[in-house]
Amino acid sequence: MRTIFAYLFAFLGIILCTPYHLYLYLLAKKDQEKAYRHAQKLVKGFFGIVMFICGAKCTVIGLERVPKDQPILFVGNHRSFFDILCCHNALDRPLGFMSKDGILKVPILPWYMKDIGCTFLDRSDLKKGLETIMQSADIVKSGHSMMVFPEGHRNNGEELLPFKDGAYKIAQKAGCPIVPVSICGTDNIMEANKHNFIRSHKVVIEFLDPIDINGMKPKERKEVLETIPGLIQEARVKNLPLATKK
Template sequence: MMKTFLIYAYSAILVLGSLPQLRQAKKIPDQPFARKAKSIYRTPATVSRRVIEKTKSTVTVSGHEKIPDQPVLFVANHQGIFDILVLLAYLDKPIAFIAKREIKRIPIISKWMEQIKCVFIDRSNRRAAIKVIDDGVESIKAGQSMVIFPEGTRSKGTNVQPFKSGSLRLGTRAEVPIVPITINGTYKMLEEDGGRIKAADIELIVGDPIYPEQYQGIKHNQLASDIQEIIINSID
């Protein structure tokens, strides 16, 4: 447990140390946002990478060259709590997430999330959830790529739970490429050992983009199923 405590403490120090950069980020004009995103993304990415490195984990990325040079919707499976840090650190593209409303209570981290145009969802409020989709579409149209986890919760293993199709509307309404992302191994860092942080070998696999002309006319349920199958096959 000492290693786990030290890593949490190290993470807290890094987050506190990002306050000067956060103040600077707030001063950068939102327009054009794509330019702002590149400037402010370095700090969340660097903090995330240092935390992953502190755990002594290794991350292997394949297929990075497939990522289009434009805003996209990344669709990923969700094995563990470290998924977000791995994506921030190693995807090498400014990204935002749909996050639970409760995260807004976390100092500094929530402010960084606001800066990179994350959107916060109250899952108990259906009307608010619809607005989250609208906000997410606006973020993508402004130039920010976004990541969704259609399983809705962590699988804590290699099994991929059924994908919910609703959040795919972020991509289809914004009319941007949808890129499958397979995450494998992050559950070993925390969830596998009862909350103790340990090193793991992690794979991040970028799938072939699905462009608007390919998914137009396909129902969202079918699209979700197709992407889930791509990710399952990558894990196997």
């Protein structure tokens, strides 16, 4: 029943909120930051109801480590579609995501993604990919935080997939800190289940210590960035018992 209710609510919510999207579209032309704030409230409420219906019980660790009053590039491992819902609602700030451009083919949904500052990456075209990275950096420079999943796609394996380092260029160009994010348990809500049926499950999101690569020489920056997947995996393994505890 969770699966039916969740899909039905998501479908109806996306359709019924269309007039508000039009309001946000017009507001963004006058005050982009205000539009982001309004979009955050709408999406946070929508995500919260979806998580409640789906039984996603989220534990958040390390929020005190996240720098306040400045934009952040959040970098996380990617387990599930629910990564986006849980991470967005864990933070009390507007947050956009870098997504694959294939999502643009889905009706209506990309409108709301653009409302919260998402960008869309075309991995088949290097030039367009670089343009998206620069667009994302400009959004961060304007004061809006973003999150990327450098594994490239959802991964249900025990080990992380290799991180694509292009995402880090957003922080390099925007001059913002990077906060690694460990995500554990989200795939057990849907992707790990037969036929993608939705099941209630515990989720653990941990925000790790910020990393500032500003002013680093290329070699030093490369060495520091290469440690990020290991830090995320270490935290994910540590938090597995919390995500499976009854």
